[in-house]
Amino acid sequence: MKKFVTVALVAALSVGLLAGCGGNDKKDADANAEDKVITVAASPSPHAQILTEAVAGVLEQDGYTLEVKEFTDYVQPNNVVENGEIDANYFQHQPYLDDFNAENNTHLVSIVAVHYEPFGIYSKQHASLDELAEGAVISVPNDTTNEARALQLLQAQGIITLKEDAGLNATKADIVDNPYNVDIQEVEAAALPPTLDSADFAVINGNYAIPAGLNVANDALACEDAASEAAQTFANVIAVKEGAENSEKIQALVKAITSDEVRDYINTTFEGAVVPIF
Numbered sequence: 001m002k003k004f005v006t007v008a009l010v011a012a013l014s015v016g017l018l019a020g021c022g023g024n025d026k027k028d029a030d031a032n033a034e035d036k037v038i039t040v041a042a043s044p045s046p047h048a049q050i051l052t053e054a055v056a057g058v059l060e061q062d063g064y065t066l067e068v069k070e071f072t073d074y075v076q077p078n079n080v081v082e083n084g085e086i087d088a089n090y091f092q093h094q095p096y097l098d099d100f101n102a103e104n105n106t107h108l109v110s111i112v113a114v115h116y117e118p119f120g121i122y123s124k125q126h127a128s129l130d131e132l133a134e135g136a137v138i139s140v141p142n143d144t145t146n147e148a149r150a151l152q153l154l155q156a157q158g159i160i161t162l163k164e165d166a167g168l169n170a171t172k173a174d175i176v177d178n179p180y181n182v183d184i185q186e187v188e189a190a191a192l193p194p195t196l197d198s199a200d201f202a203v204i205n206g207n208y209a210i211p212a213g214l215n216v217a218n219d220a221l222a223c224e225d226a227a228s229e230a231a232q233t234f235a236n237v238i239a240v241k242e243g244a245e246n247s248e249k250i251q252a253l254v255k256a257i258t259s260d261e262v263r264d265y266i267n268t269t270f271e272g273a274v275v276p277i278f
Contacts, residue, residue, distance in 0.1 A: 117206020120220030
């Protein structure tokens, strides 16, 4: 009788252990499957478009699934990466990322610079900057780094003059000469295209110009020079939470987004409105 009880107990323990191992195997399998899914927060265009139409296919060849979540603002894409909801984001340049970290005590790092989008000056009211008149209204982005970029472009066109040391931190307060007395109105970047219905001119970020049907090569009255300080500084980056830089799936994302296939896609699709820098 004792032998039977002992054997039964051993058998029960064995079943339990096997069940436990099976459970662990299932958890491990689920974890491995999850590691093959890369989530990226992105602005709709060109970022999400590049990811879904070009990067996803390259990643698939390496066994990864790409999930893209679109955002239309410049705050939530960083927040969701900081809190771990999303693996990475693709919408911003390094100066904006640095400012965001400093102001919000976040811990995000860029892992690769992908492209830059030339800023353009657009208008529905005027066919040329030669039509600039006294008191003209010009709308520009209201976030620090993009406003500086817009003001630099206006200066390059002779519309305003900034303090010599203003550089890429310029604000309206740094304007020292405004011969046309233009009224520069600071507007949230996403809301810039609609201002073309009322403002004389608008200086618009590439990722908001494109979905509004504006192409810097065809529609802009003026745009950044590719060799300008702004163009070289404001390349759009992939950002992740500090500490995730060397994970296998993040390295797979870097490899895919800097591939020849993605470069060719950007050049063919955007025709100069988006310029790869890798």
